[in-house]
Amino acid sequence: MKCKSIIPIILASVLLLQGCGTVTEPDPPKEPQKEEETEEFDPESIRPQDDFNGYVNAKALMEADITEHHGSTGSFEQIDDMVDDELDTIIENIVKGNRSSYAAGSNEQLIYDAYYQALEASTGGAFMDEEDINSMFKTVEDIRNTASIDEFLDICGRIYSEWNVNPIFGTSIDTDMHDSASGSIWIRPFQCPTGQKLEDISVGGQMAQVVAMYFRTKLVDLGMDADEARQKSVADTKLIMDIALDTDLELLELISKDWGAAMQTAVYRSDKEIDALCPNVGADGILRTMGIGSDMADGVYLWDEGQLSGIDSLLTEEHLNEWQDIAVMCYMKSIEDMLPKEYGGHPYLYSNDMLAKNMIKMLLPKELGEEYVRNYYDEDTVAAVVQITDAIVDEYIVMIDDCEWLSDEGKIAITAKLDNMLYFIGADEPHKIKAEDAKLIGHSVYETKHNFNMRAYKDNMKVLKDGVERNGFEMMAPQTVNACYSPDMNSINITAAIMNAPFYSPDQSYWENLGGIGAVVGHEISHAFDNHGMMYDMNGNYDPSWIPEEDRKAFEEMASHIEEYYSEQRVLDIHPVDGELTLGENLADISGVDCILRLTKNNEQRKELLENYARIWASVMPKDDVLGQLYMDEHSPAKVRVNAVVALFDPFYEIYDVKEGDAMYIAPEDRVTRW
Ligand SMILES: [Zn+2]
Numbered sequence: 107m108k109c110k111s112i113i114p115i116i117l118a119s120v121l122l123l124q125g126c127g128t129v130t131e132p133d134p135p136k137e138p139q140k141e142e143e144t145e146e147f148d149p150e151s152i153r154p155q156d157d158f159n160g161y162v163n164a165k166a167l168m169e170a171d172i173t174e175h176h177g178s179t180g181s182f183e184q185i186d187d188m189v190d191d192e193l194d195t196i197i198e199n200i201v202k203g204n205r206s207s208y209a210a211g212s213n214e215q216l217i218y219d220a221y222y223q224a225l226e227a228s229t230g231g232a233f234m235d236e237e238d239i240n241s242m243f244k245t246v247e248d249i250r251n252t253a254s255i256d257e258f259l260d261i262c263g264r265i266y267s268e269w270n271v272n273p274i275f276g277t278s279i280d281t282d283m284h285d286s287a288s289g290s291i292w293i294r295p296f297q298c299p300t301g302q303k304l305e306d307i308s309v310g311g312q313m314a315q316v317v318a319m320y321f322r323t324k325l326v327d328l329g330m331d332a333d334e335a336r337q338k339s340v341a342d343t344k345l346i347m348d349i350a351l352d353t354d355l356e357l358l359e360l361i362s363k364d365w366g367a368a369m370q371t372a373v374y375r376s377d378k379e380i381d382a383l384c385p386n387v388g389a390d391g392i393l394r395t396m397g398i399g400s401d402m403a404d405g406v407y408l409w410d411e412g413q414l415s416g417i418d419s420l421l422t423e424e425h426l427n428e429w430q431d432i433a434v435m436c437y438m439k440s441i442e443d444m445l446p447k448e449y450g451g452h453p454y455l456y457s458n459d460m461l462a463k464n465m466i467k468m469l470l471p472k473e474l475g476e477e478y479v480r481n482y483y484d485e486d487t488v489a490a491v492v493q494i495t496d497a498i499v500d501e502y503i504v505m506i507d508d509c510e511w512l513s514d515e516g517k518i519a520i521t522a523k524l525d526n527m528l529y530f531i532g533a534d535e536p537h538k539i540k541a542e543d544a545k546l547i548g549h550s551v552y553e554t555k556h557n558f559n560m561r562a563y564k565d566n567m568k569v570l571k572d573g574v575e576r577n578g579f580e581m582m583a584p585q586t587v588n589a590c591y592s593p594d595m596n597s598i599n600i601t602a603a604i605m606n607a608p609f610y611s612p613d614q615s616y617w618e619n620l621g622g623i624g625a626v627v628g629h630e631i632s633h634a635f636d637n638h639g640m641m642y643d644m645n646g647n648y649d650p651s652w653i654p655e656e657d658r659k660a661f662e663e664m665a666s667h668i669e670e671y672y673s674e675q676r677v678l679d680i681h682p683v684d685g686e687l688t689l690g691e692n693l694a695d696i697s698g699v700d701c702i703l704r705l706t707k708n709n710e711q712r713k714e715l716l717e718n719y720a721r722i723w724a725s726v727m728p729k730d731d732v733l734g735q736l737y738m739d740e741h742s743p744a745k746v747r748v749n750a751v752v753a754l755f756d757p758f759y760e761i762y763d764v765k766e767g768d769a770m771y772i773a774p775e776d777r778v779t780r781w
Pocket of ligand 1: 694
């Protein structure tokens with residue numbers, strides 16, 4: 107889908123399309139340029155034989171309003187805005203209600219209290235009261251008062267549990283790559299706490315100066331003398347530059363481009379191996395920065411061994427002062443959106459009501475999601491999507507069996523993995539209300555956020571202690587307009603929110619729905635068998651040997667043709683698609699459409715299916731964003747997702763009488779196949 111095929115459980119949140127995850131003012135929306143729009147341009151002059159996407163979508167897109175906070179428009183944005191309005195309505199109804207009728211710890215009570223707290227705080231301009239400011243200074247003082255690296259590790263553990271940021275190591279808790287039922291510790295590369303990229307800092311220069319300036323400002327905000335702050339900020343930046351020099355910059359690039367591929371480069375290291383790699387703090391020291399003891403885990407997954415060892419060599423008393431500043435910076439950054447102006451906080455430009463609503467969306471996604479489902483979830487819709495999914499899964503079995511490049515053994519393995527896949531469609535059952543959750547709302551926004559962070563931390567530790575529950579609903583909130591496949595759970599998640607037109611509507615024909623939500627389901631299933639998915643077995647464990655070697659080779663051969671085919675696609679006439687970067691998504695697009703077309707019986711059905719398939723990818727965005735997407739997004743641009751896919755299938759040629767010489771025409775021998 108529009109999302110990545112994601113691996114670790116805590117990544118689901120990065121896939122949100124809407125920017126409601128902050129209480130600060132967002133960037134103003136960009137002015138989109140409707141690239142195809144000129145004064146004389148007539149969208150109805152576009153022939154399907156030349157540009158199927160334009161033929162289906164241009165007219166509607168030219169008439170569509172650019173949605174306010176996306177800076178672009180299209181099917182996704184339109185549904186997203188609609189869902190956002192629905193969430194607003196839910197909040198409005200709850201906060202208009204009678205507080206005393208809400209049970210302690212219920213979704214309504216939490217939403218009601220968090221809303222009025224944020225509303226009141228924004229009116230008075232204080233997310234932190236005097237008590238919080240004192241507590242902030244106490245935390246800073248505690249960091250500064252650490253007398254040794256040993257003591258410093260423990261204070262890092264406190265910051266990590268309270269504010270979800272580890273000042274030293276990029277620790278997180280994700281699924282164990284080799285045992286998908288367990289949680290394990292992962293150490294991602296260290297990131298500069300001010301947000302600058304390590305690759306830009308490693309050589310010094312302007313970016314390093316920006317980092318130093320950040321530190322200096324923050325230190326002065328906290329009351330340090332300007333001269334001292336300047337000197338310290340230079341030393342702090344120098345330490346970060348030293349870390350950057352030990353960092354695998356190619357890995358950083360891979361992470362930003364292709365998370366799934368980067369995950370697979372991680373290596374497991376036992377406590378003993380970590381002790382050898384980090385003679386200063388050892389495995390025990392790393393765990394202490396997470397606030398846990400050595401009985402909680404054995405070994406970690408490591409992304410950048412060189413960097414870890416470099417950081418360890420810098421964790422000496424000689425650098426204690428710099429590390430303290432880094433920890434202070436991490437802490438201050440994590441509370442930045444609540445800080446009063448005099449400590450470097452931002453002024454709030456939202457209307458208070460909007461700010462309070464956004465706070466609810468960010469802080470209480472689970473509670474709000476359950477209310478969304480209660481108000482807007484339609485059982486008939488879900489039943490219809492489940493039925494479509496069943497038909498698609500059945501057809502996948504036939505499609506795999508018909509595949510020419512798979513051996514018999516390979517077909518059995520693929521079918522077994524398909525058989526073991528779980529389908530999370532719609533939304534989970536609501537959670538059990540606990541009266542004690544009422545205490546999550548503290549005396550101020552600051553304390554409330556702190557309490558929610560602590561809850562998330564405890565949930566994470568539970569994963570480490572008790573293992574991973576194979577619940578794909580955890581991947582994405584039901585109010586997220588998206589879908590995903592999880593390799594470590596071998597499951598797909600189709601959210602409640604994506605079951606809206608043009609993806610699904612009871613007013614659309616079965617074939618249109620098949621071209622919409624059906625294409626999504628077919629797409630997500632394919633991720634189990636793409637270049638990343640092929641590395642994980644039917645239980646979600648990393649083990650490329652689950653499928654015979656000859657089939658893996660045959661898969662790579664097939665994939666290389668797809669890669670080549672997409673590398674020849676152009677955007678805005680001249681810019682090539684990166685066939686390697688987008689391979690997994692392209693395989694999924696082709697696979698999905700291949701499968702749903704096989705479920706049709708005649709060209710009338712296929713026409714409805716193909717045209718609605720194009721409709722789900724309707725999209726207009728600024729040229730710069732389209733070009734940026736080419737380098738960073740593992741999805742092909744929307745137009746390519748439509749045109750490059752439909753042009754591979756015979757019915758498209760039959761229905762629209764596509765002939766040699768038409769822009770969409772591809773000679774039969776050049777039409778690549780996925781299965
Ligand atoms: Zn996808």
